[in-house]
Amino acid sequence: xxxxxxxxxxxxxxxxxxxxxxxxxxxxxxxxxxxxxxxxxxxxxxxxxxxxxxxxxxxxxxxxxxxxxxxxxxxxxxxxxxxxxxxxxxxxxxxxxxxxxxxxxxxxxxxxxxxxxxxxxxxxxxxxxxxxxxxxxxxxxxxxxxxxxxxxxxxxxxxxxxxxxxxxxxxxxxxxxxxxxxxxxxxxxxxxxxxxxxxxxxxxxxxxxxxxxxxxxxxxxxxxxxxxxxxxxxxxxxxxxxxxxxxxxxxxxxxxxxxxxxxxxxxxxxxxxxxxxxxxxxxxxxxxxxxxxxxxxxxxxxxxxxxxxxxxxxxxxxxxxxxxxxxxxxxxxxxxxxxxxxxxxxxxxxxxxxxxxxxxxxxxxxxxxxxxxxxxxxxxxxxxxxxxxxxxxxxxxxxxxxxxxxxxxxxxxxxxxxx
Numbered sequence: 001x002x003x004x005x006x007x008x009x010x011x012x013x014x015x016x017x018x019x020x021x022x023x024x025x026x027x028x029x030x031x032x033x034x035x036x037x038x039x040x041x042x043x044x045x046x047x048x049x050x051x052x053x054x055x056x057x058x059x060x061x062x063x064x065x066x067x068x069x070x071x072x073x074x075x076x077x078x079x080x081x082x083x084x085x086x087x088x089x090x091x092x093x094x095x096x097x098x099x100x101x102x103x104x105x106x107x108x109x110x111x112x113x114x115x116x117x118x119x120x121x122x123x124x125x126x127x128x129x130x131x132x133x134x135x136x137x138x139x140x141x142x143x144x145x146x147x148x149x150x151x152x153x154x155x156x157x158x159x160x161x162x163x164x165x166x167x168x169x170x171x172x173x174x175x176x177x178x179x180x181x182x183x184x185x186x187x188x189x190x191x192x193x194x195x196x197x198x199x200x201x202x203x204x205x206x207x208x209x210x211x212x213x214x215x216x217x218x219x220x221x222x223x224x225x226x227x228x229x230x231x232x233x234x235x236x237x238x239x240x241x242x243x244x245x246x247x248x249x250x251x252x253x254x255x256x257x258x259x260x261x262x263x264x265x266x267x268x269x270x271x272x273x274x275x276x277x278x279x280x281x282x283x284x285x286x287x288x289x290x291x292x293x294x295x296x297x298x299x300x301x302x303x304x305x306x307x308x309x310x311x312x313x314x315x316x317x318x319x320x321x322x323x324x325x326x327x328x329x330x331x332x333x334x335x336x337x338x339x340x341x342x343x344x345x346x347x348x349x350x351x352x353x354x355x356x357x358x359x360x361x362x363x364x365x366x367x368x369x370x371x372x373x374x375x376x377x378x379x380x381x382x383x384x385x386x387x388x389x390x391x392x393x394x395x396x397x398x399x400x401x402x403x404x405x406x407x408x409x410x411x412x413x414x415x416x417x418x419x
Contacts (some may be wrong), residue, residue: 006273010265013272017118017261026114027253034249037107108133115195118260120315124196133193183212187256191263199263207263214255222248264314271311279361281353282377283312284320288329289374291340302337323356360387 112133116124125133188208192199226244265272278286290309294301303317312320321338324330331341353360361384373381 009275010269010272014258014261014265017265018258021118021257021261023118023257023261024254026117027250027257030110030114030253031246031250033107033110034253035246037103111190112194112196114257115191115260116197118257119195119197119264120318121196180212180216183215184208187211187259190256191260195260200267203263203266206266207259210262211255211259214258215252218251218255222251268313268315270307271313271316274311277313277316278310279358280316280320280323281356281358281361282380283316284324284356284358285377285380286310286374287312287317287320288324288344289376291330291338292344295340300337300339323358327352327355360384 112124184205185208188201188204191204191207192201271277277283286309287306290306291301294305303312303314306312306317321330321332325332325338329340329342329344329347330338332338
């Protein structure tokens, strides 16, 4: 494939996965959850930062920075409302504060659930592991933000830095790029820490940069849309900022989920770009061969090691391993690794392929594969060709003949349409 065809093939794959994972519906759900959790999150942030005397007043700076650089101008009115709600929430009783923390936890749980669905993770973090992740985000997140603001203010106040930046003309440029870098760091951390799956840093970094660029573009287009569409102000009046704010949150979650699909796909990029992938049945037999060889040498077999032999997507790897585990051939340990647990000399080929949840591949489907196949698979191809020929001979009767019991009659040739 040419580079243009490869790019179009990859974009079509992302679009298909975005639709299959129901990302638009998940973005709607996350928008609804964010609406209820934004005040608790702000309250927790203020509380964490106010607990440290050096961070006094940093909470307001963080909030103003976020609304100024990450939310279009329509969020100014909403920011005033949220500030008032948050100030009132800080005077709640212990029970009220506990309810706010639970609401914030529910938002983080919804985010984790959405990302785990994209990574095809069946079980998210449970118990202590999930609690520690959420608590780390709620506690360390505000503290790291506050520390970043304090250090930035300190460095900016140094005379050497001020004189050097003014001389080189870098002062305004550094402060313009700072929000972008903070966004990249935040999204990169989300894609690495939240899914219950190992995500490489370089993949998360690519996703963080892409999402930050898309958000900057969306913010400009959104502000342009507001300036050219005054009907919202005419219809909703002073309340116009609220639906616009919700629309922006929804658009932001759509972009974040697009980035998640992109990060997940980067680990499967080699397998995604194959135009004619191996059928699941054949891939499962190849996986069993790899496990058998690894077991004979006393070595483990992971997806990363298998990918050195031939490309396989994370989804197909999990699908094949789980199907083989249901047949008692593989076993999954607590860390999610798979091991061989049965002597393959006692496993019959026909019994296995009849019990696996996929149709028997045809010889034609294997002939379209653009990769070198092992000799035993070529032998299986010859068996499939004979199987196809015998099946065609045994089942070449019409449905009318089958239902009437007249198995000697052959189906009439299909009528050909004239052009």
